[in-house]
Amino acid sequence: GENVEQHPSTLSVQEGDSAVIKCTYSDSASNYFPWYKQELGKGPQLIIDIRSNVGEKKDQRIAVTLNKTAKHFSLHITETQPEDSAVYFCAAREREASGGGADGLTFGKGTHLIIQP
Amino acid sequence: ETGVTQTPRHLVMGMTNKKSLKCEQHLGHNAMYWYKQSAKKPLELMFVYNFKEQTENNSVPSRFSPECPNSSHLFLHLHTLQPEDSALYLCASSQDPHQETQYFGPGTRLLVL
Numbered sequence: 001g002e003n004v005e006q007h008p009s010t011l012s013v014q015e016g017d018s019a020v021i022k023c024t025y026s027d028s029a030s031n032y033f034p035w036y037k038q039e040l041g042k043g044p045q046l047i048i049d050i051r052s053n054v055g056e057k058k059d060q061r062i063a064v065t066l067n068k069t070a071k072h073f074s075l076h077i078t079e080t081q082p083e084d085s086a087v088y089f090c091a092a093r094e095r096e097a098s099g100g101g102a103d104g105l106t107f108g109k110g111t112h113l114i115i116q117p
Numbered sequence: 118e119t120g121v122t123q124t125p126r127h128l129v130m131g132m133t134n135k136k137s138l139k140c141e142q143h144l145g146h147n148a149m150y151w152y153k154q155s156a157k158k159p160l161e162l163m164f165v166y167n168f169k170e171q172t173e174n175n176s177v178p179s180r181f182s183p184e185c186p187n188s189s190h191l192f193l194h195l196h197t198l199q200p201e202d203s204a205l206y207l208c209a210s211s212q213d214p215h216q217e218t219q220y221f222g223p224g225t226r227l228l229v230l
Contacts, residue, residue, distance in 0.1 A: 004159065032217040043207050043221030044160070045119065089160065093217060105219065107160040 002027040004092050006108025014116050019080055021111045023090035024072040030092040033066060033073045034105070038087045047088075048075070077113075085115045120144040121222035123208050129228045130198065138193040138225045140208030148214045149191040151183060154205040154224065166191060167214045198229045 003026040013019045025033075031052035036044035050057045050064045050073065057064050061080075066073040077084055091105040120143045130136050142149065151163040165173035166185040180202075182194040191208055205226050209219040 034217065034219075036221075041223065043119070043121070043123075043209075043223045045221070046218060049217065091160075105160075105162070109157065109159050 002030055002092055002094060002106040004090060004106050004108045006090050006111060008111060009109065010112045010114070012114040012116055013080055015080055015082060017080055019075075019077045019084070019113055021075045021088055021090070021113070022072060023074070023092075023108050024070075025092040025106075026071070027092070027094055028068075028071065029094045030106075032093045033064070034091050034093075035062075035064060035075050036089045036091065036107075038089065038110070040086075044089055080115050082115050082117060085113060087112050119220045119222065121208060121210055121220050123206075123222040123225050125225060126223065127226045127228075129230065130195070131230050132198060132200070134198075135194070135196040137195065138206055138208075138227075140191040140193075140222055142189055142191075142208075142210040142220070142222075144210060144220060146210040146212050146220075147188050148211045149185060149188070150209040150211075150219065151191065151193055152207040152209060152221075154207055160207065164193075165214060172214060195227075198227075200229050203227055203229045 006023045034049035037047045038044045048062050048064050050066050061078045063076040087110045089110045090108045093105045122141050124139045149166045153161045163177045164183045169185045180197050184192040205224040207224045208222040211219045
């Protein structure tokens with residue numbers, strides 16, 4: 001099955017600086033890679049995702065890059081703001097060609113991002 | 118709000134109790150999921166339902182019993198739990214199991230004494 005490793009577990013950056021969170025995955029058949037943000041007392045919320053036919057995707061201050069050969073993908077947040085403080089999770093999923101079963105996501109352990117004022 | 122609600126938000130139970138967690142989605146989705154979130158561990162997929170039919174059970178102990186009476190409601194029945202079952206239980210939904218985007222509820226924080 002899929003295994004997703006995420007680093008670092010905690011990241012502290014100054015407000016206005018950039019933050020980068022990295023994930024690696026094991027199953028070369030995985031083709032969908034979402035990033036979730038979880039604030040205290042809430043469930044994870046999708047912030048950006050990327051599919052294996054794309055190498056980079058950007059949405060305002062957030063970008064994700066994917067290197068299929070190396071099997072790693074990264075989340076980049078620029079011009080960080082206090083409201084970016086949260087736990088961020090990467091995930092990977094394989095879509096089975098048969099269309100059956102195994103449709104859940106495999107998550108990393110999460111990164112606690114702290115934005116220092 | 119994501120359109121996925123969970124009740125109760127917090128639950129404390131003894132090991133001999135029986136309780137149920139409820140999830141409701143207002144998004145018109147057909148697939149629903151239960152995940153377990155423990156401290157310092159990745160989210161763990163427990164069950165997947167598609168059109169009320171269970172399509173996946175990730176080797177979850179029988180003391181967790183899911184029920185999906187319709188596409189909008191999902192329950193997790195709990196009985197004779199162990200302290201190590203204490204965690205945040207998250208419900209999610211998607212348009213169908215092959216639709217990657219999943220929407221999560223706020224979770225139920227469970228403490229087993």
